[in-house]
Amino acid sequence: MIKKILITLISCLLGLILFEFLYKNLKLDNVSEQYNELSKIYSLWTDKNKTGGRINIENKIWTYDKNNEFNHRLFVKTDDDWYEEFNYKQNSNNFGLNQETNLIQNKKSILLLGASTPEGWGANPWFNELQREFATDYQLVNGSLHGTGVFSWRILHDHLIKQKIRIEKVLIFIHGDFWVNVPKTYPQNHIKCLKNFNDCTNASFLHYGMPNNADDDEIKKYLNKLDKIRNAPLDDKFSNVTNTKEFLFYLREFLPATYQIYRFIRIKLNKRLNEKELLKFINEYENNLIIHHLPQKKEYISSTFTNDSLSLIQFIKKNEGNLFNSLEKCEKLLNEDFFYYDGHPNLKGYKKIKNCAKKALSELLEN
Numbered sequence: 001m002i003k004k005i006l007i008t009l010i011s012c013l014l015g016l017i018l019f020e021f022l023y024k025n026l027k028l029d030n031v032s033e034q035y036n037e038l039s040k041i042y043s044l045w046t047d048k049n050k051t052g053g054r055i056n057i058e059n060k061i062w063t064y065d066k067n068n069e070f071n072h073r074l075f076v077k078t079d080d081d082w083y084e085e086f087n088y089k090q091n092s093n094n095f096g097l098n099q100e101t102n103l104i105q106n107k108k109s110i111l112l113l114g115a116s117t118p119e120g121w122g123a124n125p126w127f128n129e130l131q132r133e134f135a136t137d138y139q140l141v142n143g144s145l146h147g148t149g150v151f152s153w154r155i156l157h158d159h160l161i162k163q164k165i166r167i168e169k170v171l172i173f174i175h176g177d178f179w180v181n182v183p184k185t186y187p188q189n190h191i192k193c194l195k196n197f198n199d200c201t202n203a204s205f206l207h208y209g210m211p212n213n214a215d216d217d218e219i220k221k222y223l224n225k226l227d228k229i230r231n232a233p234l235d236d237k238f239s240n241v242t243n244t245k246e247f248l249f250y251l252r253e254f255l256p257a258t259y260q261i262y263r264f265i266r267i268k269l270n271k272r273l274n275e276k277e278l279l280k281f282i283n284e285y286e287n288n289l290i291i292h293h294l295p296q297k298k299e300y301i302s303s304t305f306t307n308d309s310l311s312l313i314q315f316i317k318k319n320e321g322n323l324f325n326s327l328e329k330c331e332k333l334l335n336e337d338f339f340y341y342d343g344h345p346n347l348k349g350y351k352k353i354k355n356c357a358k359k360a361l362s363e364l365l366e367n
Helices: 002-025 030-038 126-133 150-162 188-195 216-230 234-239 244-254 256-288 297-302 307-318 347-366
Strands: 041-047 054-057 061-064 069-077 082-091 108-113 139-142 166-174 207-209 289-293 323-325
Touching: 041 216, 054 150, 054 188, 061 150, 069 216, 082 216, 108 150, 108 347, 126 139, 126 347, 150 166, 150 256, 166 256, 166 347, 188 207, 234 244, 244 256, 256 289, 256 307, 289 307, 289 347, 307 323, 323 347
Parallel strands: 041 207, 108 139, 108 166, 166 289, 289 323
Antiparallel strands: 041 069, 054 061, 069 082
């Protein structure tokens, strides 16, 4: 019996080694190439309240902390030097959401849900302009948070209802990448890093704290330090692993082929969880819900949907959800409407998205 187990284990190990060898040498690893490009991008944050600016709700989804002001700067490591792609400020309200106005309990509300683009990542949040321009008796609630998905939005939705926010209509902005991580929270050591830049020693972080009132030279020194940490030998990175999430993050570097197996399984699971929650939204709100399909950059440029988007659209139609096809109904975003390195819309792009959201809201109010 023991001999059979040993043979099985050795066979699995040899198979894994062969799989990793073929994966690397046949150049099948386009996902890791994308990761390598993203690893050159550094997102720096500082907040007025000096708290780190993030809290976790029920340990299932993060929000900003209440009544805070943030400065977000994004730098890219180029062949020549450091390039700053954007620098902007945003506010959180009395519910920790990314909008200027505070929420009023028991007032009829329209909840907007989405991830980084609806949140306005990279520019002054377009939601605030939308709120000023779109006159309605309803209170608009910006429930969009970067890096989140439908599963997390349900948690936020339920939390707001518990806090006496009277949600009567919902507008969901959704991409074809329907497999976004669920749930989405910030570990305490990451919040600690956002609170104090001196505690940013973990290479798995995608967002870092920022020195206050630092000049360009100081910022560059800090970025060089972060770059050294992010590109340290794997042995050094593994020595700082504190949880499973961090281990899986480094797995893509250590065993990229094995990581893709994990990623494939995780995507399938996340997609199923997100579909389940989206179906609950459709059944609960019926005509008081519009699902605004928001194309990504490559879809705007090519004017065609990815297979992920087509699958998502098919799911929405199959379950009789109200789909808002922004590629057909709104002004198209062009290449110059996006940040070059980061890939999110810039101020020009967000203006088009804001105007498109107005059309979707008008349709929602007509229902």
